[in-house]
Amino acid sequence: MASASTNDIEFRSVTKNYGVVTAVTDINLTVPKGAFLALLGPSGCGKTTCLRMIGGFEQPSEGTVLIDGREMNGVPAYRRPVNMVFQHYALFPHFNVEQNVAYGLKQMRPKITPHEIDRRVAEALEMVRLGGFAKRHIHEMSGGQQQRVALARAIVNRPSVLLLDEPLAALDKKLRSAMQIELQTLQRELGITFVLVTHDQEEALSMADIVCVMSAGRIRQFGSPQEVYDRPADLFVADFVGKTNRIAAAMEADGTTLRLADGSSIASGKRLASGEVIAALRPEAIHLTRKAAPLGASFKGTVTHRIFLGSSAEYAVSVPGLGDFLITADRRSMNESDLVEPGEEVFLCFDPAAIHVFPASNA
DSSP states (O other): OGGGOSEEEEEEEEEEEETTEEEEEEEEEEEETTOEEEEEOSTTSSHHHHHHHHHTSSOOSEEEEEETTEEOTTOOGGGSSEEEEOTTOOOOTTSBHHHHHHHHHHHOSSOOOHHHHHHHHHHHHHHTTOTTOTTOBGGGSOHHHHHHHHHHHHHTTOOSEEEEESTTTTSOHHHHHHHHHHHHHHHHHHOOEEEEEESOHHHHHHHOSEEEEEETTEEEEEEOHHHHHHSOSSHHHHHHSSOOEEEEEEEOTTSSEEEETTSOEEEOSSOOOSEEEEEEEOGGGOEEESSOOSSSEEEEEEEEEEEEOSSEEEEEEEETTTEEEEEEEETTOOSSOSSOOTTOEEEEEEOGGGOEEEEGGGO
16 A cells, blocks of 8 residues: 555644744645655744654654655654755765765665675766766865765665755855756656755745745645746745735725725736735736836836846836835846836836735735
């Protein structure tokens, strides 16, 4: 029965307490075999606690953790089909690359033959593109190479699940981007389940095929990166995953018309009960123009700041009665000029369907 499970990881009503502090509360989730899951959230949200309960470094106070259909409560870390890559790699500095990768294999019981150890180490190093580095000392490796040694050491035991505890946090931006691609490629080649813990929403969206957004020990949304970004479940998710503009409004009695603070109104694509609401609008959903668009909705405002980002630019625009808006625009999106200058009057044009509406109590 256990081997027939289609899920690698399951949490069933899992709660974890540390004395009087509750780190996670009533977590329920299932992770299919071969998925790349990102546990995403701010510091203290419970994501690392969940990772440690999968790895066996912590046990749930209530509920059940299962891996491949088998209950893991009480099973120590070394008896689980799981390996972990830590943020600071935890490599042995006095071992060379080959010795670091082989260490776990030499601890296995029953013992593996030296020939089999050599074969599997060489195979793991080839997978992470370090085939010619077996005899290299750890201090002679770059940060990206050390990370790949840690990956090779983790996959050489052929775990069912690989846990990644913010493994890219110590890398510079360019190397981090390169390693994101390498991790995706490696996960697809291996076909095993990856679980990544990160507070970096860009990292989660770009690498994972399932994103679990957490806050205050609870799951706020669980879905594909596109679902989480395009259809946030609540205002916390809309704010935390990507950037968003908040607009205070009131939903009128018809349940579909938003009345804004400046007295204007916008049709909402989401029906809500009448009352105070927050409308959320992504910066890239707004088109910056010098003339009002004939279709859709628009606000008139003044550019206060511009941040040049190379292929795009971010603008802060002050709209009377509504406050400040952030707009992300392609540099060539303006027909009259490449860039809009601070102090210029502009129109913020958008499709009302791009607005997400949440109850003000959700803020």
